[in-house]
Amino acid sequence: MNLRYKALSVHLLTATGAVLSMLALLAAADGEWSLMFLWLVIALIVDGIDGPLARRYHVRVNWPTYDGVLMDLIIDYLTYVFIPAYALFKSGLLPGWTGWIAIIAITYGSVIYFVDTRMKTKDYSFAGFPACWNMVVLVLFALEPNFWIILFVVVALTATMFSNVKFIHPVRTRRWRAISLPVTMAWVGFAVWAVLVNFHPDSLARWGLLLTSLWLSCAGFLQQLTEKRA
Numbered sequence: 685m686n687l688r689y690k691a692l693s694v695h696l697l698t699a700t701g702a703v704l705s706m707l708a709l710l711a712a713a714d715g716e717w718s719l720m721f722l723w724l725v726i727a728l729i730v731d732g733i734d735g736p737l738a739r740r741y742h743v744r745v746n747w748p749t750y751d752g753v754l755m756d757l758i759i760d761y762l763t764y765v766f767i768p769a770y771a772l773f774k775s776g777l778l779p780g781w782t783g784w785i786a787i788i789a790i791t792y793g794s795v796i797y798f799v800d801t802r803m804k805t806k807d808y809s810f811a812g813f814p815a816c817w818n819m820v821v822l823v824l825f826a827l828e829p830n831f832w833i834i835l836f837v838v839v840a841l842t843a844t845m846f847s848n849v850k851f852i853h854p855v856r857t858r859r860w861r862a863i864s865l866p867v868t869m870a871w872v873g874f875a876v877w878a879v880l881v882n883f884h885p886d887s888l889a890r891w892g893l894l895l896t897s898l899w900l901s902c903a904g905f906l907q908q909l910t911e912k913r914a
Contacts (some may be wrong), residue, residue: 691738691746698734698752701727701759708767712774717825718879720771724818725875727763731756732855732868757798760815765794768821772838777824778831786838790817793842808856809904812845819871823897826878826890850904859907864900871896 708723734756743752769790773783794815797803805811820841824834844851854861854868874892881887 687741687746690741691743692750694734694737694741694743695747695750695752695755697730697737698755698759701730701756701763704730705759705762705767708763709770712767712771715774717771717775718882720767721818721822721825721875722879724763724767724822725872725879727759728818729872731760731763736855761795761798764818765790765815768817772817772821772824772834775825777828777834782831782835786835789838789842790815793845797845805850807859808853809907810851810853811848812851813841813849814851814853815845819875819897819900822875822878823893826883826893828883828885850908852900852904852907854900857904860903864903867896867899871900 704723704727708720708727711717711720711723734752738752743750769787772778772790773787778786794817797812797815802811803814820837824837852860852864854864857864871893874889874896877889878887878893881889883890
């Protein structure tokens with residue numbers, strides 16, 4: 685297979701995220717949250733694979749008629765933002781007005797963040813929380829904290845989208861990647877585990893999700909602190 689068709693195959697792989705998002709939405713509409721998150725985790729894995737493949741096969745050069753960046757953003761908004769926000773609202777984790785505050789903050793804040801040309805830093809990290817609500821909401825489903833804690837987390841992360849607080853890209857941020865990449869893989873493993881046991885409260889997967897999420901959330905900020913000291 686020549687490079688042109690390899691580049692095309694990467695675009696087609698990215699496009700499968702649209703199908704996965706529809707499957708997740710259908711599961712969410714039926715209240716099948718574990719199945720919904722399973723599709724979203726698969727979509728997350730596809731999103732983690734297609735980027736390195738796109739760079740390897742130079743898709744912008746070898747198949748320039750498709751805009752892979754635009755396609756990726758459309759699918760990311762569905763799988764990272766829209767469907768998780770819907771699940772958070774419909775699940776009952778946030779009662780009454782708190783649910784409305786959350787979905788407005790998530791959907792409105794994220795769409796503005798997605799079009800911000802300053803969202804990436806020089807080391808390919810993110811300036812501000814990168815709207816990975818699929819990961820956040822999955823952890824909230826697993827832990828089921830008090831609704832005030834959930835609301836605080838949503839509002840705080842939304843606020844950081846409009847700040848210079850750094851969040852790592854687990855694949856592209858080179859610094860500490862030897863730690864961050866395995867932690868990300870562990871997060872995916874714990875997520876699948878939690879989904880397969882239907883978020884059972886006695887499962888150790890929920891604590892694995894919490895610990896790995898803390899690293900992925902705080903690593904970028906810790907890098908900023910050490911960079912300033914240097």
